[in-house]
Amino acid sequence: MGALGAVLAPFAEMAASPLFLAEVLIGGVAAGLLYALVALGFVLIFKASGVFNFAQGVMVLFAALTLVGLMDRGVPALLALALTIAVMILLAFAIERVVLRPLVNQAPIILFMATIGLTFFLEGFGEMVWGANVKRLDVGIPDTSFKVAGLLVNRLELAAALTAAVLVTVLAIFFQKTRIGRALRAVADDHEAALSIGIPLKTIWVVVWSVSGLVALAAGIMWGAKSGVQFSLSLIALKALPVLILGGFTSVPGAIVGGIMIGIGEKVAEVYWGPLVGGAIENWFAYVMALGFLLVRPQGLFGERIIERV
Amino acid sequence: MIYREAGQFKSTYASDQAIFPIPQDRVFVLLVAAVALLVPAVASEYWLQAVLIPVLVYAMAAIGLDLLTGYAGQLSLGTGGFMAVGAYSAFKLTTAFPDVNIIVVFLASGLVASAVGIVFGIPSLRIKGFYLAVATLAAQFFLVWLFNKVAWFVNYAPSGTITAPPRSVLGVMVTGPEATPGARYLVALILVAVFALAAKNLVRGRVGRTWMAIRDRDIAAEIIGVRPLSAKLSAFAVSSFYCGVAGAELVFLYLGSAETLAFDIQLSFLVLFMVIIGGLGSILGSFLGAAFILLLPIFLTNAPHAVGLKLPVALAKQLELMAFGALIVFFLIVEPHGLARLWQISKEKLRLWPFPH
Amino acid sequence: MIDTGRPAGPLLAVEKVSVVFGAVQALTDVNLDIRRGEIVAIIGPNGAGKTTLLNVISGFYQPTSGRILYEGQDRTRWKPYDVARLGIARTFQNVALFKGMSVLDNIMTGRLTKMRGNLLFEAVYWGPARRQELEHRAHVERIIDFLEIEAIRKTPAGRLPYGLQKRVELARALAAEPTLLLLDEPMAGMNVEEKEDMCRFVLDVHDEFGTTIALIEHDMSVVMDISHRVVALDYGRKIADGTPDEVRSDPAVLEAYLGVGEPQPQARRADMEVGPSGARGEPQPQAGRADVEVNPSGARGEPQPQARRADTEVWPSGARGA
Numbered sequence: 001m002g003a004l005g006a007v008l009a010p011f012a013e014m015a016a017s018p019l020f021l022a023e024v025l026i027g028g029v030a031a032g033l034l035y036a037l038v039a040l041g042f043v044l045i046f047k048a049s050g051v052f053n054f055a056q057g058v059m060v061l062f063a064a065l066t067l068v069g070l071m072d073r074g075v076p077a078l079l080a081l082a083l084t085i086a087v088m089i090l091l092a093f094a095i096e097r098v099v100l101r102p103l104v105n106q107a108p109i110i111l112f113m114a115t116i117g118l119t120f121f122l123e124g125f126g127e128m129v130w131g132a133n134v135k136r137l138d139v140g141i142p143d144t145s146f147k148v149a150g151l152l153v154n155r156l157e158l159a160a161a162l163t164a165a166v167l168v169t170v171l172a173i174f175f176q177k178t179r180i181g182r183a184l185r186a187v188a189d190d191h192e193a194a195l196s197i198g199i200p201l202k203t204i205w206v207v208v209w210s211v212s213g214l215v216a217l218a219a220g221i222m223w224g225a226k227s228g229v230q231f232s233l234s235l236i237a238l239k240a241l242p243v244l245i246l247g248g249f250t251s252v253p254g255a256i257v258g259g260i261m262i263g264i265g266e267k268v269a270e271v272y273w274g275p276l277v278g279g280a281i282e283n284w285f286a287y288v289m290a291l292g293f294l295l296v297r298p299q300g301l302f303g304e305r306i307i308e309r310v
Numbered sequence: 311m312i313y314r315e316a317g318q319f320k321s322t323y324a325s326d327q328a329i330f331p332i333p334q335d336r337v338f339v340l341l342v343a344a345v346a347l348l349v350p351a352v353a354s355e356y357w358l359q360a361v362l363i364p365v366l367v368y369a370m371a372a373i374g375l376d377l378l379t380g381y382a383g384q385l386s387l388g389t390g391g392f393m394a395v396g397a398y399s400a401f402k403l404t405t406a407f408p409d410v411n412i413i414v415v416f417l418a419s420g421l422v423a424s425a426v427g428i429v430f431g432i433p434s435l436r437i438k439g440f441y442l443a444v445a446t447l448a449a450q451f452f453l454v455w456l457f458n459k460v461a462w463f464v465n466y467a468p469s470g471t472i473t474a475p476p477r478s479v480l481g482v483m484v485t486g487p488e489a490t491p492g493a494r495y496l497v498a499l500i501l502v503a504v505f506a507l508a509a510k511n512l513v514r515g516r517v518g519r520t521w522m523a524i525r526d527r528d529i530a531a532e533i534i535g536v537r538p539l540s541a542k543l544s545a546f547a548v549s550s551f552y553c554g555v556a557g558a559e560l561v562f563l564y565l566g567s568a569e570t571l572a573f574d575i576q577l578s579f580l581v582l583f584m585v586i587i588g589g590l591g592s593i594l595g596s597f598l599g600a601a602f603i604l605l606l607p608i609f610l611t612n613a614p615h616a617v618g619l620k621l622p623v624a625l626a627k628q629l630e631l632m633a634f635g636a637l638i639v640f641f642l643i644v645e646p647h648g649l650a651r652l653w654q655i656s657k658e659k660l661r662l663w664p665f666p667h
Numbered sequence: 668m669i670d671t672g673r674p675a676g677p678l679l680a681v682e683k684v685s686v687v688f689g690a691v692q693a694l695t696d697v698n699l700d701i702r703r704g705e706i707v708a709i710i711g712p713n714g715a716g717k718t719t720l721l722n723v724i725s726g727f728y729q730p731t732s733g734r735i736l737y738e739g740q741d742r743t744r745w746k747p748y749d750v751a752r753l754g755i756a757r758t759f760q761n762v763a764l765f766k767g768m769s770v771l772d773n774i775m776t777g778r779l780t781k782m783r784g785n786l787l788f789e790a791v792y793w794g795p796a797r798r799q800e801l802e803h804r805a806h807v808e809r810i811i812d813f814l815e816i817e818a819i820r821k822t823p824a825g826r827l828p829y830g831l832q833k834r835v836e837l838a839r840a841l842a843a844e845p846t847l848l849l850l851d852e853p854m855a856g857m858n859v860e861e862k863e864d865m866c867r868f869v870l871d872v873h874d875e876f877g878t879t880i881a882l883i884e885h886d887m888s889v890v891m892d893i894s895h896r897v898v899a900l901d902y903g904r905k906i907a908d909g910t911p912d913e914v915r916s917d918p919a920v921l922e923a924y925l926g927v928g929e930p931q932p933q934a935r936r937a938d939m940e941v942g943p944s945g946a947r948g949e950p951q952p953q954a955g956r957a958d959v960e961v962n963p964s965g966a967r968g969e970p971q972p973q974a975r976r977a978d979t980e981v982w983p984s985g986a987r988g989a
Contacts, residue, residue, distance in 0.1 A: 052440060102643040108440075109385065110646045113586050116579060117638030124631030132624065238575065241444050249440075278459045287448035294437045294445065323804045324797075508790040515789045515800055519776050523765050530763035533725050534843065535751030535780035544786070591767065 010272035022151050024271050025264055030157035032243075032263020033164040034226075037219035038236050039243040039255040040167065041212040047250045048184045048208040049100065050108060054115040057237030058122045059213055063088055064220030064229045068137050069130040088213030096205045104201075119237070137224035160222040167218060168256050171211075175252065180207060242290035262286045329510055346499055350492030358491035361608065365601050366498035367559045372584040372596035373502075373509050374552025379582070380590035381513055382545035383525025384434050388446035389553055390577035391453035394570065395423040396554025397561045398463045401472040405465055412477040412485060416501070416558045423554020424547045426453070431546025435539055438528075450578055458570045473567035485562045494563040501559065505552060510593050512548065521545050522591075587641055589648025598649035606634060676739055678703045678879050679724065679755075679847060684733030686719055686903075693719040694903045696733070701847070706873055706880045708890040708911070711900035712923060717883045718760055720900070721849050724881075725757055726750035737847075752780050756845035758836045760852050760883075766825030770835050773824050774810060777842025778803040810838050814868055830861040834868075841872060848872065850882035854889060862886065866893055891915070899923070 014021045038060060045053045053059075066087050070080035099114050145152045175181040186194040187204050195201055220229070223236070239262075247258025269285045320326040330336045353362065375389050400419035404412060430449040434442050457463050464472050476486025483489040484497050512518055520541045523531035532538055561568045580603065588599020610630045614621050621629070645652055677700035686694040694716045701707050709717050722728045724735060726747040735743045737753055745753075756777070765773050782803065788796035811817055814834055819827060824835060833853060840848060853869065854862045870893055872878050884890050890897060890911060897914040899907040901923040907914045914920055 099639055103646075106642070106646050109586070110642050112440075113583070114639050114642050116583075117635040117642070119635065120638070121632050121635030124628040124633075124635065128625065128628040128632070238447065241447060245441060245444050280455060280459070283455045284448060284451035287444060287451055291433060291445050291448045294441055295433060323801050323808070327800065327804065511790050511792040512786070515792065515796065516779065516782050516784060517786065517789055519768065519772055520779065522768050522772070523776050523779075526765035526767050527763050529727070530759060530765075531776070533727060533747045533751060533757065534777060534839065535748045536776075537748045548786070 006276055007273070013272060019151060024267055026151065026153060026157075028264035028267030029260050030154065030161060030263070031267060032260035033157075033161050033256070034219065034222055034259075035236070035239055035243050035263055036247075036256045036259025037160075037164050037167065037215065037222065039240040039247065039259055040164075040171065040252065041215040041219065042240055042244055043247075043250060043252055043255045044171070044208055044212045044215065046244075047252075048187050049205055051100070051111045051115065052108070052249075053212070054112060054237050055118040055122060056212070056216060056240065058119045058126070059088075059091070059216040060220040060223065060236060061229070062091070062122050062126045062220075063213065063217035064137060064224040065126050065130045065135070067217070067221065068135045068224065068229050072135070084217060085214060088217055089210045092206050092209035092213055095209055096202060100205055101202065135224070135229040137221065137229055156222075156226055160226070163218055163222060164256065167215060168252060171215075172252050180204075184208060239286060242286040245290035246293055262289065265289050327514070329507075329514070343503070346503075347496075350495055355491050358495050361604060363491065363495050363498055363564050365597075365604050366495070366502045367556055367564050368581065368584060368604060369597045369600040370498075370502045370505060370559060371553050371556035371581045372588065372600050373506060373593060374549045374556060375581050376585045376588075376590065376593070376596045377509060377513070377521070377552065378545050378549035380585060380592065380595075381518060381525065382521035382542065382549075383528075384431075384542060384545060385439065385443045386446040386549070387443050387575070387578045387582070388430060388449035388453075389581045390573040390575060391446075391450040392423050392427055392550045392553040393557030393560060393577065394453055394457055394573035395426045395550075396420060396557030397568065397573065398457050398472065399423070399554070400558035400562065401474075402463065402465075404475060404477065408475070408477075411479065412562065413479060413497075413501075416555050416562075419558045420551040420555040423557070424551040427546040427550025427553075428543050431543050431550075434542045434546070447575075450575055454570050454574055457573075469569075471567050471569040472561060474562040477562075487566070498559055498563050501555065505555070506593055506597075509548075509552070513593070517544060517548075583638065587638070587648055589650030592648065592650035594653065595648050595650030598653065602649060606637065610634070677701055677736075678738060679881075680734075680736040680739075681720070681724070682734045682736065684720075684723060684730040684735065686716075686723055686728055687731040692903050694723070694730070697900070697903070697905050699898055699905065699908070701879060701881055703879055704873075704877055705895040706869075706882070706893055708894035708897045709881060709883045709900065710885070710887075710890060710897060710914075710920075711906075714902075715900040715923075716903040717900055718851055719903075721757060721851055721881075721883065724750075724849060725755065751843065754844070754846035755849065756840040756843040756847075757849035758833070758840050758851055758853055760855070762829070762832045762836055764824040764832055764836055764839070766823070768824060769821050770816065770824055770827070770838075771804075771807065771811075771820045773835055774807045774838045774842050775803060777839040778807065780843055807838075807842055810841050813841075813871070814838050815864075830857050833857070833865070837865075837868065844876075845878060848878050848880045850880065850884075852883050852885065854884065854886060862889065869893060887915075 038056060041056045041059065042053060045051055045056070063084060067080055067084045070083055071077060075083065095118065099118055100111075103111055103114055145154045147153070175185060183194070183199045183204060184207075186197070186199055187201065194204075223229075243255060243258040243262050245258070246261055247254030247256070266282050266285050266289075270279070270282045274281045320331065325331065330339055349362065350358065371389060371393060374392075375386060378384050378386050396416075396419045399422040400415050403418055404410070404415045407415075426449075430446065433445040437445055458470070461467075461470075464470055467473075474485045476483060476488055478484060479497065482493050484493050513521070520531075520536050521544075523534075523536050524538065524541045524545075528538060531541075557573065560572070565572065584599035584603045585596060586599070587602055588597070589595030607630055610633050611626065614626065679699075679701040681697055681699040684694055684697045685692070697716075697720065699720075709720065711717050719728065723730050726742070726745050726749070730743060733743075734741055737750075737755070742750065742753065765776065768776070782799060783795075785796055788794050792800075811820055814837065816831065816834055816838065819831060819835075824832065827835065833855075837850070837853060840850075850869070854865050857865065866889055869880060869882070873880055882894075894911055897907070897909065897911050898905060899914055899917070899920045901919075906919045906923060907917040909917070
């Protein structure tokens, strides 16, 4: 009975101080949006090439490293940004040529493993070029909080939220309305059919990986500003998985919703129930949450139904 | 000309079903076995400790993962977690019952890991493919967190590590600081040989066919009578057994002591690499993959020396990482079915030798 | 007919079975009896629900309404793996062999329902496990001889030409020693000789083992030659049920296959049989496939009732509607 009481007690705590709960929720949303930004990159690539790009995390890192590295060497911010964008696009070209094209017909797990290999390569490369120490990324927005309606809101987190919102809107419009967006959806639907109506697969892939690289850059900037540019960033790839489970592997708005849900779930669990078991629930809570969802809805919240054939 | 099956006819199904139906293969395997047993007499301590023992230990884990992912088609990223279960339960069992033979302890820890594997395998009934990988990730992170948080598992040691206590088999020290690398190597060798044989027997029989049916076409499998529940759970059970024993071996025969960091997600990926590079669905492949992955960093570290290049340590590490990644991609492009397939191809070429075709 | 001393009554009875996927009515109030020892052909245009019917009988789909009775007992809710143990085996329209296994292993999987499991003995390959393995191997070898596929027994199934794959699939179904054999287009995509071989095998199975057979088939000459009874489906409903001659001249059947008039006599020549897919290789990829969705959302993947090609080469071709 005591155990049950301990498990239920946090609910009372929540009710007792709603302002604190609101702050925790906001913190969760903020963290969730950052996850979502990373997940977005995954979704784009998966949508258009069916590849689960494990290297997305390291792309975030690599983009941030390049930006900071350039700025540290005295390159003015805007120019550095432009150069980094160019680098990410170049990276997309290289990946398509060296990794994707030779593996085009292989099983998804092979491609997945190739992206893991890519991760190692980019990690080593990034470290070699820019050095291994943690870097500070200054985007001009102070990591301070201000009060809104009695709640503490962090400026940086707010910026991240707005960025994520803008990116999602832009991407959603891009997919729905533009010619390339439609082509991407066709490719995601059926590679061969898309090829047969003249859609250039290689171009599509370069476009997708470039856009994904840019999204990675945005995520890298936000994360880097918040926690410094360091190698743990590359492990974010793993955290994106539960987000993708919830939001579906192919849904752009789903990535945002999924991210927010994971962010909130994690934060709330850690703050309210964490102390009961010694903390660090965040390490696994997201996965267990995703697991729970999967048991109820095997294709995730927004995902497409898995079709079985006989 | 030497290596061929022409003129070799089998008169019973039993001889046709043998693992090595061709006498040349049997001779070869016996040679390998003889060499393997004699190795401790000639190999340096460095080679035993740094290469041979870990290859055998990781091969055990690779076989486990291969059974689950290569034969039964259930992608698992939780290998590290299951190995941790084996390691920590072996530690608890042997410290609680110091008189029980350590081999028995290994087997018991395998059974514990097996039970845990079954529990985390239950979602596989509803969930498939990548989604299942997430379920196994939950297992991975949760288990590692559990062993970190609950001090009971480390017998309340303040360092948070588990250390292999000295144990002997047949009067010879096999674990602990006094155990020679040669002794530990032999234990690992015998264990992995026995269990590789068992795995081979399983996969060429009823269970293996059940698993492969689920892997290739789970719906047709169900319609011809395979029960998905028992098929998948048996895969998780057997696989986790192997991983658990491997985990125990990792601490007791190789590292000597470990903390949970040794079993984190990197380990899961490492074993997965071994299985994929070695070849999914091949017992031999698990050995080849383990050897390849373990020898690669050594080769990469030593190669620059061999050609006279002197590299600063950090740079060497980075280049190693890059080379590792590049080699994985290269390998996947060149032979996605792994080293085992390359081996098969060379055997086929050998059949024709010395003729070109 | 085989007198087995079992109670009279059909071996399999399908009673007013309807299957609905979301907005699609795949089967509507289908009644069908399959009597012991007979060969029943199920015909109909693509999308008529033939494969769906087989899927319901195998237990892969649960009917939305109606019952399936096997040997007089209600088996409607049974799972496929339990249905398999009843003695019902089947082949699939798009060959569902286990590509990663050899032919021998594929056929051995057909024996799974007859095998007892014991992990420990199997791990050491000794004693009961070994004996069982060899016994079943002997049985499978008899089937391999029967179907004349000795030469390919060690070949990975994925590497076989289509016609041989179909034969291996038949072998796998036979390995289960079924009382009721369901064949889904066993001769699709085969040339004349292969079809003749398959017909011969099917008839041999029936004659030697007394197996009851239900087969979905488009080739009318095959249907006429080997079946005792023909059932015709259209748009998920049964529209005819009788001897081949009766069904052949049934106006509803003629209407369903398009157009009017008698089949041209010369069209029944064996060498006109190109096969519904037109070439050896894949049978109709789109239509008639059992795309299973648990609760389909109405998006891609449903069986398509509109996409009906008149696919029997006997009658003039042409599609109605789409």
